[in-house]
Amino acid sequence: MSAIKTESLIIRGENNVEMQKFVINGGNPLKGDIWVSGAKNSAVAILPAVLLLDVPCIIENVPDISDVKICLKILKGLGADVRPIGDKGDTYWISCKKVSDYYVPYEEAKKMRASYYFLGALLGRCGNAWAAMPGGCPLGARPIDQHLKAFEILGAKQIISDKASDIVELHAEQLQGDVISMDVVSVGATMNAILAAVKAKGTTIIENAAKEPHIVDLANFLNYMGARIKGAGTDTIKIKGVDKLAGNAGEGSAVDYRYPVVPDQIEAGTFMIAAAVTRGDVFIKGVIPKHLEAITAKLRDAGVNVEELEDEDTVHVFVKENVLFQPVNIKTEPYPGFPTDMQPQMAVLLTLADGQSTITENVWEDRFRYVKELAKMSAKIDITQNGALVHGSANLQGADVEACDLRAGAAMIIAGLAANGQTSITDIRHIERGYADIAGKLRGIGADIAKISPEKD
Numbered sequence: 001m002s003a004i005k006t007e008s009l010i011i012r013g014e015n016n017v018e019m020q021k022f023v024i025n026g027g028n029p030l031k032g033d034i035w036v037s038g039a040k041n042s043a044v045a046i047l048p049a050v051l052l053l054d055v056p057c058i059i060e061n062v063p064d065i066s067d068v069k070i071c072l073k074i075l076k077g078l079g080a081d082v083r084p085i086g087d088k089g090d091t092y093w094i095s096c097k098k099v100s101d102y103y104v105p106y107e108e109a110k111k112m113r114a115s116y117y118f119l120g121a122l123l124g125r126c127g128n129a130w131a132a133m134p135g136g137c138p139l140g141a142r143p144i145d146q147h148l149k150a151f152e153i154l155g156a157k158q159i160i161s162d163k164a165s166d167i168v169e170l171h172a173e174q175l176q177g178d179v180i181s182m183d184v185v186s187v188g189a190t191m192n193a194i195l196a197a198v199k200a201k202g203t204t205i206i207e208n209a210a211k212e213p214h215i216v217d218l219a220n221f222l223n224y225m226g227a228r229i230k231g232a233g234t235d236t237i238k239i240k241g242v243d244k245l246a247g248n249a250g251e252g253s254a255v256d257y258r259y260p261v262v263p264d265q266i267e268a269g270t271f272m273i274a275a276a277v278t279r280g281d282v283f284i285k286g287v288i289p290k291h292l293e294a295i296t297a298k299l300r301d302a303g304v305n306v307e308e309l310e311d312e313d314t315v316h317v318f319v320k321e322n323v324l325f326q327p328v329n330i331k332t333e334p335y336p337g338f339p340t341d342m343q344p345q346m347a348v349l350l351t352l353a354d355g356q357s358t359i360t361e362n363v364w365e366d367r368f369r370y371v372k373e374l375a376k377m378s379a380k381i382d383i384t385q386n387g388a389l390v391h392g393s394a395n396l397q398g399a400d401v402e403a404c405d406l407r408a409g410a411a412m413i414i415a416g417l418a419a420n421g422q423t424s425i426t427d428i429r430h431i432e433r434g435y436a437d438i439a440g441k442l443r444g445i446g447a448d449i450a451k452i453s454p455e456k457d
């Protein structure tokens with residue numbers, strides 16, 4: 001494949017998204033400052049949560065990604081008034097005053113996993129909710145039994161219509177607080193239980209709750225708006241139901257409710273690994289270093305230098321001259337363990353290590369689709385009983401690969417940046433669900449990457 005310079009490639013409009021791809025000429029060490037956007041997995045919960053409010057509010061630091069666009073489209077579809085503020089595409093004024101519907105548009109709900117948050121938010125708002133079973137990355141079965149269990153404990157009844165088995169319809173005369181003991185640690189079910197419980201009668205206790213930063217962010221947003229949630233970020237969350245959220249302020253109040261979404265720990269981790277594999281020197285800015293501790297620890301074990309500049313909300317990632325990457329064993333766990341959403345990206349670094357590494361994927365049963373794509377680039381990874389064995393010392397070569405899902409796609413970009421020669425990545429719509437302008441951000445620190453829409457013919 002001829003290694004044409006990417007800036008000579010034509011960048012077309014958004015008209016044929018399906019055909020778009022990233023083209024990368026690898027080998028440039030990344031250097032400079034790169035800014036992280038708001039967290040996808042926080043924004044897709046906070047935006048539906050606005051349905052619980054009795055007043056308008058402004059959500060800031062919203063990532064400009066397709067999952068957020070779908071959330072905003074669903075809110076508008078339900079009757080909300082959604083207005084962008086400023087020209088950066090990261091701030092929205094939202095009023096749900098006119099929302100009278102509780103049917104989530106079917107097609108939109110199928111486009112992402114997080115559409116399930118509209119079930120909890122609509123239940124909490126009006127006691128009714130109707131949505132298709134969610135879509136999202138193909139990582140295995142991805143059941144929502146824990147979400148439905150939480151709703152049922154709070155008093156919601158599920159209407160099973162055999163006509164459309166992939167619809168979830170819920171009704172509750174009055175949501176009543178109770179104890180919800182999760183059978184598995186579930187980010188989505190924990191968030192949905194919070195959404196349904198904040199305006200329920202009485203007190204709700206969520207046991208075996210997930211502790212991710214985006215759960216704390218949702219609780220902080222709701223508490224800022226008048227909810228009474230304690231313990232978010234621990235495995236036991238206590239919620240005292242309230243009648244109104246910010247309703248005391250009244251519609252005409254001068255209060256201008258503004259809430260910024262927390263920085264994206266997974267986007268930050270993705271950039272950290274990109275800096276490492278290109279043996280660059282990068283300042284990743286706008287982060288909360290504490291949220292990155294598990295990633296930082298594993299990168300340091302692998303021989304990567306990571307400096308936490310707390311007072312500058314920055315992590316500095318660089319690799320010393322002649323340092324060989326060391327093999328590292330990874331086990332994915334719920335927060336604060338090593339995040340499953342960083343597993344494919346870390347695997348790329350481990351293919352370059354001086355020795356064998358193991359990856360144990362404890363969250364998703366099918367999160368190794370990227371392995372066959374990396375094999376096209378001369379990486380050697382064997383799938384094992386409960387994970388993968390990564391053979392190191394790869395000399396990655398550019399190739400034509402596809403993004404099998406969101407984080408697998410991010411891993412392909414990282415591999416392309418580290419490889420010799422040119423890599424083209426198709427199915428980039430998966431990547432653009434969770435990374436805002438990733439090619440533009442990486443070009444800003446020296447990556448030779450372009451998004452192209454091949455000519456129709």
Ligand code: EPZ
Nearest residue numbers: 041113114142143144145146147184186187188189341363
């Ligand atoms: C969220 O998915 C994230 N998505 C995922 O990120 C992330 O991988 C996952 O949490 C774990 O951190 C969003 O927030 C939109 P879970 P979610 O419920 O909520 C099982 C990305 O790349 N489970 O925490 O779907 C489930 O099968 C995406 O940004 C049940 O058994 O994950 C899994 O094994 C990919 N029953 C485990 O729990 C349920 O009702 C954790 O799933 C729910 C989950």
